[in-house]
Amino acid sequence: MRQHAIRIIKVGIIQGQADSLSYIKMTVRVLFFGATAEAANAREIEISLASQSTAADLIDELSATNIALRNYKLLFSVNQEYAPPSTILNQDDEVAVFTPVSGG
């Protein structure tokens, strides 16, 4: 199933039809903590994104739905490991979006 989906994406790119990628969706789980939980008014949501979306794309998507995260310096983790904004997300990933940590 998954291999088949990847093959379609490659064909789309080769033929210059990058727009077709947006038809292939995936779902990721997004967790918020502290300041981002207050901004999102949620601790956890599920969101549908175009296949091959990055963590930065996720923030664009959330901002489009009025979750005011752009005011914050944000860090990401994907599946409980720190990840840069350019990280490509996969179906069922656990993505956390949070501000610089302040424990201790």
Next chain:
Amino acid sequence: MDFAESTFEPIDVGSVARKIVPPECGATVTLDGYVRRFTKGRETLHLVYEAYEPMALKEMAKLAERAKSQFEIANVGIVHRLGKLEIGETSVVISVAAPHRKAAFEACEWIIRELKRTVPIWKKEIYADGETWASGEEPDTNISNSKS
């Protein structure tokens, strides 16, 4: 044995050190971090700590491993309190056992510095006249979001 824990109950500071002391060691350094009443002249009423617990425990265990590779130490114990804390209550305990004290002091200082930078725990300060999520240190550029 190393250990890393989070807890919503008060921390028994002495028990952290006792868990990590092996017979071949000569010194254990323990940091007892607790809630300060005044920060930059402003009075704190209480604090609330929130964690991304599974990742926080993983990051604390990583710190113990990294400390052991960098310093001549034997064992590390880290416990972080979560939830509401009153003034003077212990928020974090780091105990480092080592054959000699110098390495234990250095490792303990290194671990608390890294913990404040990398372990996903956040502190909300509640003042008489408002509340705010404490801003953490600037992250490494490779994990910051350049768009925001």
